[in-house]
Amino acid sequence: MVVLSKANSEKYSYLRNSKPAPTFLSTIPLVDLSKPDAKSLIVKACEDFGFFKVVNHGVPVDAISKLESEAANFFSLPLHEKQKAGPANPFGYGNKHIGRNGDIGWVEYLLLTINQDYNSLKLSSLSGKDPEVFRSALKDYVTAVRKMACEILDLMAEGLNIQPRNVLSRLVMDKQSDSVFRLNHYPPCPELATNGVDDDTTENKIGFGEHTDPQIIALLRSNNTSGLQISLRDGTWVSVPPDETSFFVNVGDSLQVMTNGRFKSVKHRVLANGFKSRLSMIYFGGPPLNQKIAPLPSLILTGKESLYKEFTWFEYKNSAYGTRLADNRLGHFERIAAS
Numbered sequence: 001m002v003v004l005s006k007a008n009s010e011k012y013s014y015l016r017n018s019k020p021a022p023t024f025l026s027t028i029p030l031v032d033l034s035k036p037d038a039k040s041l042i043v044k045a046c047e048d049f050g051f052f053k054v055v056n057h058g059v060p061v062d063a064i065s066k067l068e069s070e071a072a073n074f075f076s077l078p079l080h081e082k083q084k085a086g087p088a089n090p091f092g093y094g095n096k097h098i099g100r101n102g103d104i105g106w107v108e109y110l111l112l113t114i115n116q117d118y119n120s121l122k123l124s125s126l127s128g129k130d131p132e133v134f135r136s137a138l139k140d141y142v143t144a145v146r147k148m149a150c151e152i153l154d155l156m157a158e159g160l161n162i163q164p165r166n167v168l169s170r171l172v173m174d175k176q177s178d179s180v181f182r183l184n185h186y187p188p189c190p191e192l193a194t195n196g197v198d199d200d201t202t203e204n205k206i207g208f209g210e211h212t213d214p215q216i217i218a219l220l221r222s223n224n225t226s227g228l229q230i231s232l233r234d235g236t237w238v239s240v241p242p243d244e245t246s247f248f249v250n251v252g253d254s255l256q257v258m259t260n261g262r263f264k265s266v267k268h269r270v271l272a273n274g275f276k277s278r279l280s281m282i283y284f285g286g287p288p289l290n291q292k293i294a295p296l297p298s299l300i301l302t303g304k305e306s307l308y309k310e311f312t313w314f315e316y317k318n319s320a321y322g323t324r325l326a327d328n329r330l331g332h333f334e335r336i337a338a339s
């Protein structure tokens with residue numbers, strides 16, 4: 001697979017002459033949260049892929065559809081109206097530019113910090129819309145998704161046999177937890193439509209470049225448009241079939257560290273689509289800024305050491321925001337094994 005950059009002012013990444021990515025249909029780990037085997041399936045999926053799909057998640061359909069419709073309204077506004085939400089630096093409205101270090105994707109987005117009061121985004125400046133409706137849809141959705149995140153983290157702790165059961169979930173439930181919410185809109189890409197190609201053919205344009213999430217856990221829900229791909233342990237990229245009724249869960253870098261590498265954060269990306277627009281909503285559960293990120297003592301096997309140097313979430317986040325999307329952010333914090 002060759003990754004090329006276009007020699008024009010907007011340096012999108014393209015994947016050319018690559019074989020279509022196989023679809024991750026038969027192997028995708030599926031967890032039914034209402035079943036007793038959920039905890040063991042979650043642990044296995046986090047070890048093998050750092051990724052799984054969740055059904056019976058408990059997030060009301062109504063909360064999902066209200067936020068989806070508010071988001072669709074927002075993204076349909078003229079650019080100058082969307083820009084009134086403030087530039088994504090890092091929180092606000094962003095268009096094509098991701099982060100501060102030159103990453104570009106075929107995407108526009110709203111990035112919000114969600115733990116204070118849902119007022120951080122200047123939704124009130126959006127003309128013609130009722131900001132309160134948007135705010136309340138966000139609040140209902142995030143409350144329900146955070147509850148699911150906690151349930152999943154508690155099941156992980158149980159499955160890993162670690163005490164107390166809320167050792168992970170309390171980090172994202174903490175009042176000071178540094179969690180983020182993202183709405184991504186990937187418009188259809190006319191250039192791909194003209195060429196008659198979409199994400200199953202030989203040319204692809206990057207919607208959101210490959211990366212791992214820095215936080216503990218991320219919960220993603222999208223409409224029925226394809227685009228999401230994850231990287232398997234052997235480096236193969238596979239397409240994840242969209243499913244608007246389910247959630248997809250990513251292990252983040254912080255959870256990789258807390259499990260001393262037993263769970264791996266999943267590398268993922270989104271490819272642009274020539275015909276359909278994709279809308280995704282992602283909750284990133286992060287710990288408080290002063291939280292020490294280190295392997296849980298019971299997960300350091302006898303005779304083994306922590307694979308990572310000590311750091312706080314503040315330090316990791318600061319360092320992460322200085323990187324490019326595709327960088328290996330944890331590399332800097334790995335301990336060199338004594339020979």
Ligand code: GA4
Nearest residue numbers: 090098099100180213214320321323324325
């Ligand atoms: C990836 C996960 C989340 O979307 C995000 C992203 C953040 C941003 O968009 O500002 C980052 C990226 C993400 C990791 C490296 C840095 C920071 C863009 C970027 C190039 C909100 C996050 O927390 O980290």
